[in-house]
Amino acid sequence: MSAPSVDWVEVGPRDGLQSWASPVPTPAKVGLIAGLLDCGLRRVEATSMVHPKWVPQLADAEAVLEALQDRMDRLRVLVPNRQGLDRAKAAGVRNIAVTVAATDGYNRQNLNRSVQETLNDIIEIGREATVDGVAVDSSISVAFGCPYEGAVSPARVEELAVMLADGGIREITLADTIGVANPAQVEELFQAMKERLPLVRWGAHFHDTRGAAMANLLSALETGVSLFEGSVGGLGGSPFAPGAGGNLCTEDALTMLEAMGIKTGVDIDRLIEVARGLERTLGSRLPGKMHAVQPSEAKSVLA
Numbered sequence: 001m002s003a004p005s006v007d008w009v010e011v012g013p014r015d016g017l018q019s020w021a022s023p024v025p026t027p028a029k030v031g032l033i034a035g036l037l038d039c040g041l042r043r044v045e046a047t048s049m050v051h052p053k054w055v056p057q058l059a060d061a062e063a064v065l066e067a068l069q070d071r072m073d074r075l076r077v078l079v080p081n082r083q084g085l086d087r088a089k090a091a092g093v094r095n096i097a098v099t100v101a102a103t104d105g106y107n108r109q110n111l112n113r114s115v116q117e118t119l120n121d122i123i124e125i126g127r128e129a130t131v132d133g134v135a136v137d138s139s140i141s142v143a144f145g146c147p148y149e150g151a152v153s154p155a156r157v158e159e160l161a162v163m164l165a166d167g168g169i170r171e172i173t174l175a176d177t178i179g180v181a182n183p184a185q186v187e188e189l190f191q192a193m194k195e196r197l198p199l200v201r202w203g204a205h206f207h208d209t210r211g212a213a214m215a216n217l218l219s220a221l222e223t224g225v226s227l228f229e230g231s232v233g234g235l236g237g238s239p240f241a242p243g244a245g246g247n248l249c250t251e252d253a254l255t256m257l258e259a260m261g262i263k264t265g266v267d268i269d270r271l272i273e274v275a276r277g278l279e280r281t282l283g284s285r286l287p288g289k290m291h292a293v294q295p296s297e298a299k300s301v302l303a
Helices: 012-016 026-038 061-066 069-074 082-090 104-111 115-131 154-166 183-196 213-222 250-259 268-282 295-302
Strands: 007-010 043-048 075-078 095-101 135-141 171-176 201-206 227-230
Touching: 007 250, 012 026, 012 043, 026 043, 026 061, 026 069, 026 268, 043 061, 061 069, 061 075, 069 075, 082 115, 095 104, 095 115, 104 115, 115 135, 115 154, 135 154, 135 201, 154 171, 154 183, 171 183, 171 227, 183 201, 183 213, 201 213, 213 250, 227 250, 250 268
Parallel strands: 007 043, 007 227, 043 075, 075 095, 095 135, 135 171, 171 201, 201 227
Antiparallel strands: none
């Protein structure tokens, strides 16, 4: 494989929990994030500064961040608009994520505005955040297919990526928000984006709706992508994307990568225990595989 190591962004506390129907207590969220950080994950997306009306599960964003002030340098927060940026800065956040959809249909469902309006916001948010020393990561959602508009052309993704890069964004993740991508499509899109914008650091975010997330990860890895996002236990799915499955499972993917000789910097045995603890907290079986393996079996796999 082309990458001797990968960087993993854990999005379970935000993207994983955002569509969970039952309220998760704030202390449980704080414990989950702390446990993930203790596993060696260098970036954890802790929450979103979205209005509670739209995502009630994340209404306690400030309380979660307040409890983790001493670990803020490894936390990332999703910021949907200028008001969200103000809240993030007030909470002491040093790394934010901004997102725009490849289609107006999904963007209006997710952010209640057009793609162009969101792009304008992102440029302003990026400019202001950079002045304040806040790192800005961006993603293009439904980059491989949209639940409202169907197929998405690579040219459309490229158009948006160019506008983000021209606005100063240097890290862009392409997201298969509804889990419809296939490995050939992933390879084609990342190859095209890397050729068009070679100075951008590209990341990949896959959902496992059709069971192809792991294959898509390998395809992206083959193109030289070394930045990935996933969710502990495979938890997740956008509340604004009908039929979307859970995220690529963090412990499953990292177990495979380590077995391939690709360094992750994560204590996977400890991460598996965090996934098991999350199952107990939620009182429900999670879709990941490794946390369901007995400890003795897991050690033989990881050896």
